[in-house]
Amino acid sequence: MTDVVRMTSMSWRERRQAWPRWVGYATLGWALTYSGFGLGCVLSGTPLFYRGDDPGPVELGWLIVGLGALAALAVLTRARALLWVACALSTVCAFGLLMDVITLMFNQEADSAAGFLKNALGGVGAGLLAATARAGDARPATGARPAPSPASRDVHLAAYAGTAAFVPYAAMKVTWAVGGTFAGVSGEEMLAKSEENGASGLWLTLASWGLDATALLAALGVFLLFGLIRPWGQVFPRWTLVLGGRRVPRWLPLAPALIGAATLAPYGVLGIGYCALATVGAVRVRPGDFPSSADALLVSWIGLGAFAVYGVALTVAARSYWLRTRPA
Known part of the structure; x- marks a missing residue:
């Protein structure tokens, strides 16, 4: 056969x-x-x-x-x-x-x-x-998965750092979403530029409610990060109703985690390297939609810094989850 x-x-x-x-x-x-x-x-x-x-x-x-x-x-x-x-x-x-x-x-x-x-x-x-x-x-798997367990202290610290890195980013985005001004650009100007760039109705609707789509995604990213390091990321908690108490399929958190880590970590790390060069005057950042190069550089530091730290933290957390949930 x-x-x-x-x-x-x-x-x-x-x-x-x-x-x-x-x-x-x-x-x-x-x-x-x-x-x-x-x-x-x-x-x-x-x-x-x-x-x-x-x-x-x-x-x-x-x-x-x-x-x-x-x-x-x-x-x-x-x-x-x-x-x-x-x-x-x-x-x-x-x-x-x-x-x-x-x-x-x-x-x-x-x-x-x-x-x-x-x-x-x-x-x-x-x-x-x-x-x-x-x-x-690969060794033949028995199908038995280890009991749910939290990640190590070092992995927790990495997750906390990844979460903290998103705080300035979320604050910047929320400031624009509620109509405030940051880096010389007002919320109205940012919304107008989004419309010019072809933002969808969903994006614009969220903005009209004072919600920024990327800030919401950052919150989901933090949720994913803690799901990777806490036991409730391995067994559905009670508040999930029908799913409560059942095992979380390994691919469910690992798939978005691996995609996010492979994208955000290199993008952010290379990006902050470029920002560092721009800060010391080795390269010049174009103003783009901002009043000056300094404003554009400030926004770049906040955004790319968040992506870099979070991307690395996500990589560490995903590896920990992979090892802790590997079948015996």
Whole structure:
């Protein structure tokens, strides 16, 4: 009996526990799909990479074709180092996924459908490639998950730092949402600029109620962060009614955590590096929508600083959750 036939006769739980046996096939299928997607975009003249709002050269799509081919080669040769290289490159290709999801939530459309697919497939590929690289070391799981437990003190401190980093960011956003002025820009001016930039009705409705959408997302991010470090992130608490007392599926907090960490941590860390260079005069920040470069730099420090600290904290918390909830 072949592996494929065995898989079809297994229950969902048995298939999940037997992931080291089938993940290679799934990764190979993804690699061929990703490579074909990139080739189709190149031949149709569809750009996949953007710099701000400006599309990059269509020829950059060959990078996706090459990445898919590299991943397929890594799977077929079972070269672990090559799998991790392909995983890292796939993560880079998925860099804008979180921003795409946020845009889709509030604008009901993606800036670029092809770009969104490139990012989404890149994120899926990163997970599959990492799993394939680890499959050789995987031990048969009994299915038993450890008892709910909190994260270590150090992880808690990281979570507190990530939460504190969002306080200035949320204060800035709420100031604009309630009509106040910050960095030389009033709430009315910020709302008008949002309308000019094509903000959705949902975004504008929240703003009319004095609520900023990104501040709400920051609150959800903090909720996710504490769910990763506290026992209630492993077992649904009583206030969830029907779900109370049941185990939280590991993927439920880990999926958004990994996407957020892979996006916010590098974006924030590189961003504050740029802000540091601008602060010492090595580079110049363009004013953009703000009255002066100094105002733009202040806002950049607040926003990028929050993303950097929170992104690192989310990475630490996600790793802790992964290890604490790993089946025996």
